[in-house]
Amino acid sequence: MTLCADLPHSAAMKMADAYHSVSFRRLWRNGTTTHKSAFFTAWLLSTLLSIMLGLASVIYAWSGLEVPFGGAVLYVTVYPPLLICTWWALCFGWGWGALPAYLSTLTLALYAGMPWYWALLFACGNPIGLGVMVLGYRAIAMPCSLFSWRALVFFLQMAFVGSMFSSAAALVWCYTNRVDQVALFAIWQGWWLGNFLQNALLVAPLLALTWPRVEVWLAAHQQLLSIQPTESRKLVLQLMGALIIGVLIYALTTIWLGTESVQAEMHSQSVAKLSFAADRLSAMIWAFFWVIAFVSVFMGMFGYQMFLHWHRTNNLLLEQLGRANAELAEQARTDGLTGLANRQSTNQALAECWHNSRLRGERAALLMLDIDLFKHINDRHGHMAGDKAIRMVAGLLRREVRSSDLAGRFGGEEFVLLLRRCECETALEVAERVRQRVEAALINEGSASVQLTISIGVAMAHHDDSDVDHWLRRADAALYEAKHLGRNRVILAA
Structure with a gap:
C-alpha cells in the first residue's frame, strides 16, 4: 500500500526521504476504536458503492459512447468506480484503492457471463493502472494537492500512463465476448480515454478539494502510517520503463485495431460500408494525432520533471554534505565538554x-x-x-x-x-x-x-x-x- 504526500515540515513527513501509507496492521493495532470503525466503515462503503457502480456501467451500457472531437469521433467509457478507487489509492495507499477496483471489475465481469478464470485476469487491469500511477508518486515526490501547475501536469501524466496499462483488460473482455475488431477498437479506446478523462475532470478537482483535510489527518495520525525507504534511482528507472512500455502498447494497439477494423469494412462491396471504413480511418488518424501530440507534451514535461527532481535531490545531498563537513570541521576545532576551542x-x-x-x-x-x-x-x-x-x-x-x-x-x-x-x-x-x-x-x-x-x-x-x-x-x-x-x-x- 502506498501514499503520495507532501506534508508540511511541521509534520516532518518529507516524501523525498520516505514512502508513506496507511498500514492495515498499524491501523488495526495502534488505531483507536473510533479510528478503526470510521476508517473501515468509510472504506467498506466505498467498496460497496464501487461494486454497485461497476454493475451499473454494464447494465446501462456506459462503454464505447461516441463523442465528436476535432473532426473525429472518439469513444469514451464511463466507469465511476475508478473515481473512488483512484482517490483512495493516492490518498491512503495503493491497496486501499486496488482492492475495490478489483472487486468491482470482477463482479461486473461475472455478471456479464465471463468465465471465472478469465474474470480473475480481467479484473487486474485497473489495479495495475493504479499501481503505475502510485509508482510515479513514489519515484518522484510530488504533492497531491494539485494547486501548482507542476503537480497538476504530473498527475495528468500519471493518469494517462495508468489508463494505458489498465486498458489492456479491454482485450480480455473482447476476446471472451468474441467482439469483432470494429467493436474492439471502440471498447479499447473508450476504456483508456474514459479513464483518463475521469481522472482529469473528476478525480483532479476531488483531490484538490479534499487533500488539505486528508493531509491534516495523516499528520495527526502518523502512528498509523508505514514508512518504507525509497531507492529513488531504481524507482525512477522502473517508472521510465513503465512509461515507455505504456506508450508503445498504445501505439501498437491503436495501429493494429484501427487497421483491422478498417480492413474488415473494406472487404465489403457496399458503398455505405466503404464510406464507414473511410470515416473510421479518418477517426483513427485524428485520434492517433491527438494522443501522440499529448504523449509528446507529456514526455517533454516528464523529462523536465525528472530534471527538476534530480536537481533538487542533488542540491539536497550537497547541502547535507556541506552541513556534515561543517559539523565535522566544528567538532575538530572545539572541545566536546565546553564547546570552546580545543x-x-x-x-x-x-x-x-x-x-x-x-x-x-x-x-x-x-x-x-x-x-x-x-x-x-x-x-x-x-x-x-x-x-x-x-x-x-x-x-x-x-x-x-x-x-x-x-x-x-x-x-x-x-x-x-x-x-x-x-x-x-x-x-x-x-x-x-x-x-x-x-x-x-x-x-x-x-x-x-x-x-x-x-x-x-x-x-x-x-x-x-x-x-x-x-x-x-x-x-x-x-x-x-x-x-x-x-x-x-x-x-x-x-
Whole structure:
C-alpha cells in the first residue's frame, strides 16, 4: 500500500526521504476504536458503492459512447468506480484503492457471463493502472494537492500512463465476448480515454478539494502510517520503463485495431460500408494525432520533471554534505565538554596571533587560567561536579570574548583566553573581572554548593619572544606564580 504526500515540515513527513501509507496492521493495532470503525466503515462503503457502480456501467451500457472531437469521433467509457478507487489509492495507499477496483471489475465481469478464470485476469487491469500511477508518486515526490501547475501536469501524466496499462483488460473482455475488431477498437479506446478523462475532470478537482483535510489527518495520525525507504534511482528507472512500455502498447494497439477494423469494412462491396471504413480511418488518424501530440507534451514535461527532481535531490545531498563537513570541521576545532576551542585550534590561533604581533606590531594578551584545587573538587564531590565546574568557567569565558578573541580549553581544568589588539591595562581588567565572576558563582551538586576560584597568568606578546612557545611559557610561569602566592589572583608576566 502506498501514499503520495507532501506534508508540511511541521509534520516532518518529507516524501523525498520516505514512502508513506496507511498500514492495515498499524491501523488495526495502534488505531483507536473510533479510528478503526470510521476508517473501515468509510472504506467498506466505498467498496460497496464501487461494486454497485461497476454493475451499473454494464447494465446501462456506459462503454464505447461516441463523442465528436476535432473532426473525429472518439469513444469514451464511463466507469465511476475508478473515481473512488483512484482517490483512495493516492490518498491512503495503493491497496486501499486496488482492492475495490478489483472487486468491482470482477463482479461486473461475472455478471456479464465471463468465465471465472478469465474474470480473475480481467479484473487486474485497473489495479495495475493504479499501481503505475502510485509508482510515479513514489519515484518522484510530488504533492497531491494539485494547486501548482507542476503537480497538476504530473498527475495528468500519471493518469494517462495508468489508463494505458489498465486498458489492456479491454482485450480480455473482447476476446471472451468474441467482439469483432470494429467493436474492439471502440471498447479499447473508450476504456483508456474514459479513464483518463475521469481522472482529469473528476478525480483532479476531488483531490484538490479534499487533500488539505486528508493531509491534516495523516499528520495527526502518523502512528498509523508505514514508512518504507525509497531507492529513488531504481524507482525512477522502473517508472521510465513503465512509461515507455505504456506508450508503445498504445501505439501498437491503436495501429493494429484501427487497421483491422478498417480492413474488415473494406472487404465489403457496399458503398455505405466503404464510406464507414473511410470515416473510421479518418477517426483513427485524428485520434492517433491527438494522443501522440499529448504523449509528446507529456514526455517533454516528464523529462523536465525528472530534471527538476534530480536537481533538487542533488542540491539536497550537497547541502547535507556541506552541513556534515561543517559539523565535522566544528567538532575538530572545539572541545566536546565546553564547546570552546580545543588545544589544537588554540595553538593555531596563538601561532597566527604571534606572527601578526611580530610582523605588524599588533598588541595581544594571553591569559592562562586554572581552576584552583580542582582535584579536591573531584575527590570530594565527584567527577560530575568537576565537569560542572569546567562548564561554568567556560561559560563565563565565552561571555567575555569579543568576535576577534578566542577562548579555549588547553587541557583538564586549564583554559586560555587570547585577546587580540588589546593593551596591558585592558587585559588585566578582563582577567580580574573573570576571576571575580568565578569567585561569585556557585555550582550545586546534590545538597552541596561548591565555590570556585581561579588563578590567572597574563602575558603580553613581546618582541623578545623567540616563538609562540616562549610566549606560552611566560603566561604559564605567571600562572604558576599566582598559584604559589596563594591562588585566586591575577599575575602579570615579566
